[in-house]
Amino acid sequence: MRLTKINLLNFRNYKKCNIKFNETVNVFIGNNFQGKTNILESIYVLALTKSYRTNNDDNLKNKDSDNYKIKGEVKTGKYAKTLEIKVLANEKKVFINDTNIKKISDYVSNLNVILFSPEDIEKIKGSPSLRRDLLNIEISQISKQYINNYNEYNKILKMRNDYLKLIYTNSISDYRYLDILTDNLIDRAAFIYNERSLFINKINNRIGEIYEKLTDISGLKIIYEASIDFSNNIDELKKRLREKYQNNLQKEIIAGMTLYGPHRDDFHFYIDDKDLKYFGSQGQQKLSMIAFKLSEISIFEEVVGTKPILLLDDIFSELDKVKKNRLINYINEDIQVIITANDTAGISKKLLKNAYIFKVENGKIIAKGDNNG
Ligand SMILES: Nc1ncnc2c1ncn2[C@@H]1O[C@H](COP(=O)(O)OP(=O)(O)OP(=O)(O)O)[C@@H](O)[C@H]1O
Ligand SMILES: [Mg+2]
Known part of the structure; x- marks a missing residue:
């Protein structure tokens, strides 16, 4: 292109x-x-x-x-x-x-496009939402379904959060409507998890080698931290999400928001067992973010042609x-x-x-x- x-x-x-x-x-x-x-x-x-x-x-x-x-x-x-x-x-x-x-x-x-900007280095050190945004933007470019599911997820999330608040303030004890929202949320969440997991696997297949070419240091990888026990099997994942919401219902009602799901996840850059957020020098952080972006070239090529x-x-x-x-x-x-x-x-x-x-x-x-x- x-x-x-x-x-x-x-x-x-x-x-x-x-x-x-x-x-x-x-x-x-x-x-x-x-x-x-x-x-x-x-x-x-x-x-x-x-x-x-x-x-x-x-x-x-x-x-x-x-x-x-x-x-x-x-x-x-x-x-x-x-x-x-x-x-x-x-x-x-x-x-x-x-x-x-x-x-x-x-x-x-x-x-x-794959953009590297000086602000990207902040994404290694900064808040989880910066890293989630990064994932969302990159995957959106290669998956139209991801954009649609992600937008739907956010809409349902907002409705579910509003309803959790309503349950609390109005002491609602009938959870049928909440269950519907939860089911819808789980469907979208499972899709998002699946796409993110595929994407991160693809990055991990490439990033170590690229980083090593640039620095002679091997072992760079990304570790995704889900707010639930992660599984690559979609049905199992849905089951675990459902359990998570069931077991934490009261906690979520009191918080007035959905505490688990892809909107709460994070990922980090590791070399061996060291998180670059805490151990990386400025140059190391810059080059690992560059390696992340360069890994995307062949991922985009594979998907888009x-x-x-x-x-x-x-x-x-x-x-x-x-x-x-x-x-x-x-x-x-x-x-x-x-x-x-x-x-x-x-x-x-x-x-x-x-x-x-x-x-x-x-x-x-x-x-x-x-x-x-
Ligand atoms: N909406 C706007 N209307 C007019 N000028 C703007 C607007 N937004 C930003 N600028 C001006 O654009 C310039 C910044 O441009 P840019 O960020 O591309 O700089 P740069 O050449 O990359 O500089 P640096 O080397 O410092 O990164 C600034 O002078 C800024 O005031
Ligand atoms: Mg500039």
Whole structure:
């Protein structure tokens, strides 16, 4: 999969900007606050219809505008299609080949991106919800059913939480309606668990080897921590969930919320039996997150049939020369990459050989060079 071009209108600090991408390596260079990350963000928004830096679309609209538009062309093999997202004062619309698509789940997955951003390192150390979001976003890109089940799960979860509160305040003793909600929740939960477990197994089949290539250290893996005793057998899993809810009914009524299920789970990065959250150095955490993202390339390819586009924000800072070179060797394969950096100084000639280099200044691309920095 390749992104051949993108047009921005009133997105962040870009009033108007048209970019034609190289099918392999693209590097956006420039000083701080000029708009390098904004380019990657715009591609991410075009792919997923929302940003990873803000939940509020107003922040994405240029400060002098009440709307923004991103349009891009995606090529897979010989076939090209245009994707477009328009955010007006109070509505958001997405288009494929100029046709309005009503369901977001029918739109997402037309452009597959894997983004590494400096904020991702926080996901190793930060709260469990950051790691759950990461899983949800990544799996959503390769499974439409996951998006649908996950959205349904959240709706039922909210209804169940509201009803648990009502049981408590109104001293309701008839649990039939709660049982219906619980059954529905369990069905969705089992699906989510199954998809997450498949995804994490796939990551674990790859991440150790990639991390070892980058660092010479073996044994990196991810361990999923479910809020119930996990099982790979769906019927067994449903049984365990049901038992969990039955045995903790009073606890949940008093809490006024659902205390078990995929919305409460977590996962961690381990090397041997050491959790990188507590034992990893900054560089180790950065490289393990990079290894996680790189593991996804072949997972996406396996599911979607084509490699995704790699968006790498400020990937080289904080890495020593050896790690930097190994990373470059790893990504310099048959995949489109879009990278940001302050300058090309730290980036090897090998990566820049056939690259397009864009110089960014104050919301404008002021120069484009092929292979000459
Ligand atoms: N909605 C907006 N309207 C106008 N300008 C914006 C908007 N949102 C952000 N900006 C500006 O965009 C710039 C930041 O762009 P970006 O994050 O792409 O910088 P960068 O080139 O990646 O910098 P760094 O090297 O520091 O990461 C800032 O100057 C910020 O004020
Ligand atoms: Mg930036």
